[in-house]
Amino acid sequence: MPFVKCLAVKLTLLLQHVQLLLGWSATKGDVQNNTSVFDSGLPAAQQVLTWTGGESQESSIDYLKVSVKNELQRRLSSDARIVLQGEEEFETLDVRYTNYKRPWYIAGVKVAEERDVIETVNYARARGIQFAARSGGHSLTTSLRRIKNAIAIDMRSLNSIKYNKEKQQMTVGGGITTGEFANATFSKGMEVTVGSCPCTGVLGISLGAGIGRLQGKYGYLNDNMVSIRLLLANGTVVTSSKEQNQELFWAVRGAGHNFGIALEATYQVYPQLNDGKHYVVDYEFGLDKVEAVFNALNALSSPMPKEIAVFVIGRRLGHNGRVSSSSFPGYLSVIEPSLTDPQPTININLVYSGPESEAEPFISSFKSIGPEWEDLKTAAWDALPWATYNGLNNVLCTPQGWARFPIKNFYGANVKEYDLATMRAFFDSWAEMNAKYAGEAMFSVMFESFPQQRVREIDDNATAYPWRQGSDHFLMIEAAYKNPVDEEVFEEWLSSHQDRFIKTSGYGRLQQYVNYGHGSKDPPEALYGYEPWRLATLRRLKVEFDPEGWFNGYQPFVEMDGE
Numbered sequence: 233m234p235f236v237k238c239l240a241v242k243l244t245l246l247l248q249h250v251q252l253l254l255g256w257s258a259t260k261g262d263v264q265n266n267t268s269v270f271d272s273g274l275p276a277a278q279q280v281l282t283w284t285g286g287e288s289q290e291s292s293i294d295y296l297k298v299s300v301k302n303e304l305q306r307r308l309s310s311d312a313r314i315v316l317q318g319e320e321e322f323e324t325l326d327v328r329y330t331n332y333k334r335p336w337y338i339a340g341v342k343v344a345e346e347r348d349v350i351e352t353v354n355y356a357r358a359r360g361i362q363f364a365a366r367s368g369g370h371s372l373t374t375s376l377r378r379i380k381n382a383i384a385i386d387m388r389s390l391n392s393i394k395y396n397k398e399k400q401q402m403t404v405g406g407g408i409t410t411g412e413f414a415n416a417t418f419s420k421g422m423e424v425t426v427g428s429c430p431c432t433g434v435l436g437i438s439l440g441a442g443i444g445r446l447q448g449k450y451g452y453l454n455d456n457m458v459s460i461r462l463l464l465a466n467g468t469v470v471t472s473s474k475e476q477n478q479e480l481f482w483a484v485r486g487a488g489h490n491f492g493i494a495l496e497a498t499y500q501v502y503p504q505l506n507d508g509k510h511y512v513v514d515y516e517f518g519l520d521k522v523e524a525v526f527n528a529l530n531a532l533s534s535p536m537p538k539e540i541a542v543f544v545i546g547r548r549l550g551h552n553g554r555v556s557s558s559s560f561p562g563y564l565s566v567i568e569p570s571l572t573d574p575q576p577t578i579n580i581n582l583v584y585s586g587p588e589s590e591a592e593p594f595i596s597s598f599k600s601i602g603p604e605w606e607d608l609k610t611a612a613w614d615a616l617p618w619a620t621y622n623g624l625n626n627v628l629c630t631p632q633g634w635a636r637f638p639i640k641n642f643y644g645a646n647v648k649e650y651d652l653a654t655m656r657a658f659f660d661s662w663a664e665m666n667a668k669y670a671g672e673a674m675f676s677v678m679f680e681s682f683p684q685q686r687v688r689e690i691d692d693n694a695t696a697y698p699w700r701q702g703s704d705h706f707l708m709i710e711a712a713y714k715n716p717v718d719e720e721v722f723e724e725w726l727s728s729h730q731d732r733f734i735k736t737s738g739y740g741r742l743q744q745y746v747n748y749g750h751g752s753k754d755p756p757e758a759l760y761g762y763e764p765w766r767l768a769t770l771r772r773l774k775v776e777f778d779p780e781g782w783f784n785g786y787q788p789f790v791e792m793d794g795e
Contacts, residue, residue: 402498
């Protein structure tokens with residue numbers, strides 16, 4: 233026994249010495265005692281080590297980058313590549329929709345196959361280096377700010393697409409975007425719910441829920457998830473479905489970012505209705521029509537027919553203040569000085585998943601208000617993201633568009649119906665802010681109103697997503713700016729309006745779609761449900777599948793020190 237104790241002491245001292253030499257430090261608590269890392273009960277001995285660099289942070293990071301490239305490259309496939317911060321190609325790999333409280337990487341791994349993801353995770357975990365997987369680069373949450381000096385795992389090459397005609401199922405790799413998934417599904421004569429932004433990673437979206445225009449017919453995208461292959465932090469790959477790892481399957485559909493990296497998923501898809509053709513209507517109204525527009529939208533939403541979805545877009549400059557749909561809509565300059573001074577407008581985008589003749593009764597309530605501009609057309613289902621609201625996604629899906637105002641702070645809320653006084657106060661303030669900070673900042677608004685029929689036919693407890701009965705309208709507001717000089721002002725403006733949305737939401741509390749969560753202000757209950765059993769179940773499963781807390785970057789539901 234004395235020999236065993238002596239050996240244990242020597243090993244402990246050796247570990248401490250290695251940590252000091254390499255610049256590792258524990259992110260939570262003290263490795264030497266048995267205190268809890270989180271209130272969820274994760275043991276301190278299993279906490280994540282992160283690189284701090286010791287006394288010379290810059291030199292330590294430089295050494296770490298070189299060692300990562302030398303050590304990890306030999307473990308990867310021949311087609312995989314490692315790009316270091318400071319190298320020319322790194323900027324392309326590192327670019328993202330927003331730089332506000334973002335994750336910071338020292339290296340990126342452009343994987344070529346699944347084994348590369350596994351090897352990168354195993355290596356990073358062994359070295360105590362944080363990591364995160366990315367496909368579209370659209371994550372908005374500020375909780376990702378905790379990821380520092382990390383390795384980015386670029387999943388885009390995992391872009392396999394397989395269709396099972398007999399089962400009517402699509403199986404896609406972890407790097408597939410929403411647009412690619414929609415294109416492939418449409419080409420088979422099929423459809424299913426997808427999000428409105430085509431350049432987001434489709435698996436990442438469905439780990440939250442996957443809301444979208446067709447949810448009244450098919451439910452959320454993750455309601456149609458048949459199975460998922462998930463890489464855990466310990467390097468094992470598990471398949472989760474209604475038949476395998478059932479509790480994990482429940483958890484990943486609503487809180488999946490907390491458990492692992494999605495390598496592949498299979499989704500049920502459905503034969504297209506109306507040959508996949510949708511009737512698209514865009515109207516623009518002056519701000520004097522705010523009450524009339526939202527009164528019409530409330531009436532349409534009680535309940536909203538399953539064939540309809542409506543977006544509300546705030547246009548900083550109206551239709552005569554934009555160059556064209558192929559330029560930079562919403563960001564832009566006046567076409568010609570001789571034109572009437574462009575004013576802000578509200579863009580109502582209504583999509584009817586059927587023929588034009590059937591859509592007319594639902595369109596007429598908006599038409600009668602007197603739009604300043606209209607655009608009516610028929611578009612294929614997979615082309616909707618590009619055909620709606622005057623082609624705004626042509627900007628939102630390009631690094632050039634992102635770079636115009638690179639810092640974007642985002643807030644959201646769900647409401648049962650639109651409160652007219654709240655909408656009036658918001659849009660007046662929104663117009664004032666855009667006028668005051670023109671050229672330096674832009675304030676955006678996008679409200680999503682979707683049908684709920686199939687969503688609410690499914691049991692409330694079927695997945696970890698908690699708001700089937702409490703997410704009639706999704707409200708998103710954003711401040712995008714060039715430098716942080718007025719950041720506190722913008723933060724206060726966004727936060728105060730979120731508070732007003734919550735106060736008049738009809739729910740009496742924040743009920744937040746996890747993919748739209750701010751990441752600093754939203755409590756876990758707002759994202760994962762106020763019923764105690766929900767968070768208790770998620771935290772129990774967290775201990776089982778991610779006991780060391782490697783996947784605590786995206787909207788964590790465990791207690792974080794100093795948060």
